Amino acid sequence: MKKYIVEQQFIISMYEYFVHYCQLKERVAFRYCNYPHERIREVVHNKGIGRFPIAYYQSEYAQLGLIVWVADRSGKTLPYVNPLLLGNLSAQEIIARLLMGTDPRQLLEHALKRTDISVVPVTMVPELPGYTRKKSYQKKIDQKRRE
Numbered sequence: 001m002k003k004y005i006v007e008q009q010f011i012i013s014m015y016e017y018f019v020h021y022c023q024l025k026e027r028v029a030f031r032y033c034n035y036p037h038e039r040i041r042e043v044v045h046n047k048g049i050g051r052f053p054i055a056y057y058q059s060e061y062a063q064l065g066l067i068v069w070v071a072d073r074s075g076k077t078l079p080y081v082n083p084l085l086l087g088n089l090s091a092q093e094i095i096a097r098l099l100m101g102t103d104p105r106q107l108l109e110h111a112l113k114r115t116d117i118s119v120v121p122v123t124m125v126p127e128l129p130g131y132t133r134k135k136s137y138q139k140k141i142d143q144k145r146r147e
Contacts, residue, residue, distance in 0.1 A: 010062040011069045011077055021083050034073045050091030052079040056099055064108050085111040
C-alpha cells in the first residue's frame with residue numbers, strides 16, 4: 001500500500017467529521033469520536049458515507065473539497081467522500097465518476113446543484129390588509145406588538 005503525504009490542513013479529527021460533515025449532535029459526536037474507522041458505520045447509518053480508494057487519490061480532490069481526510073484517535077488517516085455533497089449523487093456514484101476520469105470541478109459543480117429545492121421569491125415588505133402608507137403601516141406594527 002502506498003503512503004500519501006497529505007497536508008495537515010486537509011486532515012480533520014473524527015469529532016469534526018461527525019459534527020461538521022455528518023451533522024450529528026455534539027453530544028453524540030463526543031460519545032463516538034474515539035471509535036476507529038472500522039466502526040464509523042455503526043454511528044452514521046443513514047448517511048451512506050463512503051471511503052475513497054487511496055490508490056486513486058489525487059491531491060486536487062482534497063483541495064476542491066470532494067475528499068475529506070479523517071484521523072481517528074490512533075492516528076490512522078483515511079479519505080472519505082464529503083458527506084455534504086451527497087444530495088444529488090451517492091458516494092458510490094461520486095467515486096465511480098472520479099475513477100472514470102470525470103473532471104472533478106464539473107463533478108463538484110453537479111453535486112452542489114440542489115435539484116430538490118425550489119426557489120420562491122418573497123418580498124421584504126409584509127402584506128397587511130388595509131392602508132399601506134408609512135404612518136398607518138407603523139400603527140399596525142405597533143398594534144401587533146401590543147397584542
